[in-house]
Amino acid sequence: MKYHSKNKLHFLPKRTFIVIGALLLAVGLMSFGLTRKHDGEKITVVKDSIGSVAAFKQVYKVLQSPRCMNCHPSGDIPLQGDDSHLHTMSPHRGPDGMGMYAMKCSNCHQPTNTPGLHTPPGNPKWHLPPADMKMVFQGRTAHQLAKQIMDPNRNGHKNMQQLIAHASDTLVKSGWHPGEGRTLPPMSYAAFKKAWITWLTKGAYAPPGK
Amino acid sequence: MAIEQISRRSFIKTTGTAGLALWLGLSAKGSTRKTTNIATAKNFSPFILVEYNGSITIYNIKPEIGQGTFQSVPAVIAEEFEVSLNQVTIKNTSGEPEFGNGQSAGGSSSIRNGYNEYRKIGAAARIVFIAAAAGRWQVSPDNCYAENGKVFNKATNQSFTYSELVEDAAKINLPKEPKLKDPKDFKIIGKMSHRPDIPLKTCGKAQFGIDVQVPGMVYASVERCPVLGGILKSFDASEALKMPGVLKVVKAERIIGNYRYTGVAVIANSFWATLQARKKLKIDWDYDGYDNFNSEDYEEHLRKLADEDGLVDKNIGDITKVNVSPQNSVEAFYETPVVAHSPMEPMNAVARVQGDKLEIWTSTQVPGSIMGTGANALPRSTGFLPENVKMHNMFVGGGFGRRLSVDYIIEAVNIAKQYDKPVKLIWSREDTTQLGPFRPMTFSKLSGGFSDDGKLVTFTHKVISPSLSESRRPDFDKTKVDGSMVEGIGDQDYQIPNIKTSYVRADYHVPIGPWRSVTSSTLSFAHECFIDELAHKAGKDPLDFRMSLLAPDSDTAKIFQKLREVSNWDQPLGNRRGRGVGQWKFFAGQCAQAVEVTHKADGTIKVDKVYAVIDLGVAVNPDNVANQTEGAVVMALTAATKPAITWKQGKVMQHNFYDNTMIRINEVPEVEVHILTGEGKIKGVGEPGLPPFAPALANAIFAATRKRIRKMPFELKA
Amino acid sequence: MITLNINQKDYQVDADPDMPLLWAIRDIVGLTGTKFGCGVAQCGACVVHLNGEAVRSCVTKVGRAAGQKIVTIEGLSQNNDHPLQVAWNEENVPQCGYCHSGQIMSAAVLLRENSNPTDEDIDMAMSGNICRCGTYLRIRKAIHLAAEMQRKVSSSK
Numbered sequence A: 001m002k003y004h005s006k007n008k009l010h011f012l013p014k015r016t017f018i019v020i021g022a023l024l025l026a027v028g029l030m031s032f033g034l035t036r037k038h039d040g041e042k043i044t045v046v047k048d049s050i051g052s053v054a055a056f057k058q059v060y061k062v063l064q065s066p067r068c069m070n071c072h073p074s075g076d077i078p079l080q081g082d083d084s085h086l087h088t089m090s091p092h093r094g095p096d097g098m099g100m101y102a103m104k105c106s107n108c109h110q111p112t113n114t115p116g117l118h119t120p121p122g123n124p125k126w127h128l129p130p131a132d133m134k135m136v137f138q139g140r141t142a143h144q145l146a147k148q149i150m151d152p153n154r155n156g157h158k159n160m161q162q163l164i165a166h167a168s169d170t171l172v173k174s175g176w177h178p179g180e181g182r183t184l185p186p187m188s189y190a191a192f193k194k195a196w197i198t199w200l201t202k203g204a205y206a207p208p209g210k
Numbered sequence B: 001m002a003i004e005q006i007s008r009r010s011f012i013k014t015t016g017t018a019g020l021a022l023w024l025g026l027s028a029k030g031s032t033r034k035t036t037n038i039a040t041a042k043n044f045s046p047f048i049l050v051e052y053n054g055s056i057t058i059y060n061i062k063p064e065i066g067q068g069t070f071q072s073v074p075a076v077i078a079e080e081f082e083v084s085l086n087q088v089t090i091k092n093t094s095g096e097p098e099f100g101n102g103q104s105a106g107g108s109s110s111i112r113n114g115y116n117e118y119r120k121i122g123a124a125a126r127i128v129f130i131a132a133a134a135g136r137w138q139v140s141p142d143n144c145y146a147e148n149g150k151v152f153n154k155a156t157n158q159s160f161t162y163s164e165l166v167e168d169a170a171k172i173n174l175p176k177e178p179k180l181k182d183p184k185d186f187k188i189i190g191k192m193s194h195r196p197d198i199p200l201k202t203c204g205k206a207q208f209g210i211d212v213q214v215p216g217m218v219y220a221s222v223e224r225c226p227v228l229g230g231i232l233k234s235f236d237a238s239e240a241l242k243m244p245g246v247l248k249v250v251k252a253e254r255i256i257g258n259y260r261y262t263g264v265a266v267i268a269n270s271f272w273a274t275l276q277a278r279k280k281l282k283i284d285w286d287y288d289g290y291d292n293f294n295s296e297d298y299e300e301h302l303r304k305l306a307d308e309d310g311l312v313d314k315n316i317g318d319i320t321k322v323n324v325s326p327q328n329s330v331e332a333f334y335e336t337p338v339v340a341h342s343p344m345e346p347m348n349a350v351a352r353v354q355g356d357k358l359e360i361w362t363s364t365q366v367p368g369s370i371m372g373t374g375a376n377a378l379p380r381s382t383g384f385l386p387e388n389v390k391m392h393n394m395f396v397g398g399g400f401g402r403r404l405s406v407d408y409i410i411e412a413v414n415i416a417k418q419y420d421k422p423v424k425l426i427w428s429r430e431d432t433t434q435l436g437p438f439r440p441m442t443f444s445k446l447s448g449g450f451s452d453d454g455k456l457v458t459f460t461h462k463v464i465s466p467s468l469s470e471s472r473r474p475d476f477d478k479t480k481v482d483g484s485m486v487e488g489i490g491d492q493d494y495q496i497p498n499i500k501t502s503y504v505r506a507d508y509h510v511p512i513g514p515w516r517s518v519t520s521s522t523l524s525f526a527h528e529c530f531i532d533e534l535a536h537k538a539g540k541d542p543l544d545f546r547m548s549l550l551a552p553d554s555d556t557a558k559i560f561q562k563l564r565e566v567s568n569w570d571q572p573l574g575n576r577r578g579r580g581v582g583q584w585k586f587f588a589g590q591c592a593q594a595v596e597v598t599h600k601a602d603g604t605i606k607v608d609k610v611y612a613v614i615d616l617g618v619a620v621n622p623d624n625v626a627n628q629t630e631g632a633v634v635m636a637l638t639a640a641t642k643p644a645i646t647w648k649q650g651k652v653m654q655h656n657f658y659d660n661t662m663i664r665i666n667e668v669p670e671v672e673v674h675i676l677t678g679e680g681k682i683k684g685v686g687e688p689g690l691p692p693f694a695p696a697l698a699n700a701i702f703a704a705t706r707k708r709i710r711k712m713p714f715e716l717k718a
Numbered sequence C: 001m002i003t004l005n006i007n008q009k010d011y012q013v014d015a016d017p018d019m020p021l022l023w024a025i026r027d028i029v030g031l032t033g034t035k036f037g038c039g040v041a042q043c044g045a046c047v048v049h050l051n052g053e054a055v056r057s058c059v060t061k062v063g064r065a066a067g068q069k070i071v072t073i074e075g076l077s078q079n080n081d082h083p084l085q086v087a088w089n090e091e092n093v094p095q096c097g098y099c100h101s102g103q104i105m106s107a108a109v110l111l112r113e114n115s116n117p118t119d120e121d122i123d124m125a126m127s128g129n130i131c132r133c134g135t136y137l138r139i140r141k142a143i144h145l146a147a148e149m150q151r152k153v154s155s156s157k
Helices: A022-028 A049-063 A142-150 A160-166 A170-176 A189-201 B009-015 B069-081 B115-137 B163-169 B271-278 B295-305 B378-382 B407-416 B429-434 B468-472 B520-538 B542-548 B555-566 B622-641 B693-705 C021-029 C083-090 C100-113 C119-126 C136-155
Strands: B002-007 B021-027 B044-051 B056-060 B089-092 B144-147 B150-153 B159-161 B218-223 B231-236 B246-256 B259-268 B282-286 B311-316 B329-335 B348-354 B357-362 B389-393 B423-426 B443-450 B456-465 B498-505 B577-586 B589-599 B605-617 B670-677 C002-006 C009-013 C047-050 C053-056 C069-071
Touching: A049 A142, A049 A189, A160 A189, A170 A189, B021 B115, B044 B069, B044 B115, B044 B163, B056 B069, B069 B089, B069 B115, B115 B144, B115 B150, B115 B159, B115 B163, B159 B163, B218 B246, B218 B271, B218 B407, B231 B259, B246 B271, B246 B407, B259 B271, B259 B407, B271 B423, B271 C021, B295 B329, B295 B443, B295 B456, B329 B520, B348 B407, B357 B378, B357 B407, B378 B407, B407 B423, B443 B520, B456 B520, B520 B542, B520 B577, B520 B622, B520 B693, B542 B555, B542 B577, B555 B577, B555 B589, B555 B605, B555 B670, B577 B693, B589 B622, B589 B693, B605 B622, B605 B693, B622 B670, B622 B693, B622 C136, C002 C021, C009 C021, C021 C047, C047 C100, C053 C100, C083 C100, C083 C136, C100 C119, C100 C136, C119 C136
Parallel strands: B056 B089, B218 B423, B357 B389, B456 B498, B605 B670, C002 C069
Antiparallel strands: B002 B021, B021 B044, B044 B056, B144 B150, B150 B159, B218 B259, B231 B282, B246 B259, B311 B498, B329 B443, B348 B357, B348 B423, B443 B456, B577 B589, B589 B605, C002 C009, C047 C053, C047 C069
């Protein structure tokens, strides 16, 4: 999987979805309703619970991969490596997710990956979710995680449009550019983004379960 | 040893010091003689230099590797000489022949072996200066006293500084057996003092070997066979030579103990450039079969060797004549790992070769042997005459036994021979982790038997391991027990009527070497955990059981008594908590520890507190003793619970601090150190804090969880 | 040529912008108080302040530091008298001393941001710095002492 730094966002919904079943939509997606993209385009949700759940199962595999989960830990210390062990030097999240004191993320994590095996991967925005919005992936079932992502009180106050945009976030994308020796998420970035948007635009259904 | 003095004008000229100076030191020959040429003063070790211009220098012949000799050695001399450490200049020696062959740091011996000699030289110097002043005043020396670098006339309160007395003092013979101070009058020894090297270490001014910069210097690093033991067949440096800053690529031989390895060195104008270019080397290695080597297979091999009788070390009583019924006997097998020393300062040396002359700047524990004349000493192994070698030993960024080996210095010299500028060789952290020498593993087979009335009557400890001496000494004799591999196991104070200790040597191709507290660091684990197993079998409290085996006036009993008191041993601990004890008596000294742990609800073990009692005879700087012992506990905790060094297909599987992990500040227990002084013989400081810890911890975990740990490293989990 | 401002002094450095700052500081500028320990941001021996933050110079490229404000252990105070340096001496913290430039530079950021750190704060700030000699208990003690000294100074102002 190659990382395209030119940000060719093939899967951003450039086309307008057809609005059907507006009533169902209003009931099913009260918290989102119709959202408006900054370029004025409308995101249209076509409810399809089977298609949505199927897409989320793909999404979930990625979110549970070390490349995503390691920075969405259940505790306040990030995880490391393909086995998602606790970060060996125990950096703490800190209130803003940028680390604490002498252990701020960017003290080691540079704007770009450091060359070599076992060196800090890099990104200009490297951080954890903030302390008041931990957005934990670790240990979450697919059901829990889908619900969490759709809950603005637990997803960083993101609406549908912002959730869609989040797939293009530089830090999210850096999961597919993890530095030497680290495994990639279980599907391509393009496939992930497609599944993400499919899940959202087909009604953001959570897979059944607890 | 007797005392000798040197008064020498010609030497002073060459050192650029103004005026007359007096060297005072020890002679190995037992004579007090005078000479005008220090270079020809054989077997003479000067420790004090008093110059006419007012300066007083005390020479520390024990490399400062963190253990505090930069203060402790001069402190003992200064105490008797009646100078304060603030008014003297302290200089580390660098293997100069005139400073003798005691120039090494190892075996916790700096004070243990040197204390009485340092006192003697300080006292002799004081007596001479007092006599000199008495002569000037025409009074009896009894009417004078020395203090703060001056001699005072008791009657008139007049004084001379030592410097003012140099010329007179040079004419007075040193007493052979100088009268030492009464310890109750000590002003420095036994008091908390600040170490004079510490201010240099808080502002970046302390120069370690890696910090040395020599004009014109270039850098080198070496690509070595990833399979230890592999042989260099050929290499292609064409791509590496195209890299920016690269100057030359050469072969580099490293000699370590009885092993020789050849790697490929990149010489460049920065260390970073050497690292980049190393990746571009194309090297053809012959693994020579060593790529079949796996730690797991080797461990299995050691387990099988445990069935062999081995060579007998100690045989007390007669184990074969005692009948112990099976229900009264206990057997156990213990395993320990290979570990690396991992000092924070990676291996490094600067070498400058000019014709047949060699100059070295480095950090080593053994400047004496670098300058020595022996077969294993650096001059001979690199082809230089000892008198053509000059070295500068810097502050040492951690030794722990790693810098008893001079392989990295030999390697630097061999590279520098092939380049016309001084070369600074630096090992990467990966090099420093993977190339050895390593602490060897020891496996232990133990048994103990009780009589029908409950007395421990038999005890055996068989060690199965590779041999340190075989790895390091060319004259090793396989038919004899390598004493360093059975270190301490036959020498504990426990009185058991029938004891047999033995050793089964295993072939090994990995270079091994002493690691802080040497083999005691692994054997104590097996030995003292097994004593706990015996206590459990006997249904006794582990400390009571140990005391029942000890003569009340033994050092171990005294140490345990103190430990019992300071650790509140007899106060029960709360639920899910446990307490364990361990001790070890060996060449370096003696310490006992009690460890308290909590078995947390999530299954993890928290090491709460460690009580250490170290038996010393004398503590020159008690606060430094405490620091050393606290550090020993931390190092022992790393060795007991963090991953070991392992091999797969001939390659070391650990690389850097991410997989060769160390205890960090968030993992340290509280440590309380108590020092026993005042009587008994002088014992060492640096190492004795390690061996008791791992068994005390494992025994504490047993007390808290009933889970017996017989293999290191172990996880803090139950 | 890259300009590095180290301890309030500009240095013109002829180096590849990808070279780690550590080697520029040590081998080119010649300030050797900052140490090489691991080369992969694991041990903290190489910590310097970059615009006040405790960055690891072994993975910080010279290019990132160009024109920025760099402070090394040599520039932490004029006379070895930063409260941490005083406390380090008072508590006899170092043994071999090799890691302590980095330890002190890390602790300095902690003290700037938290004038009264708890043991837990100290662990959070200092768990990136390895000391093989094991002086951690003294590091903790010295940070408490330095914090106390610093508070006394600021309350008397």
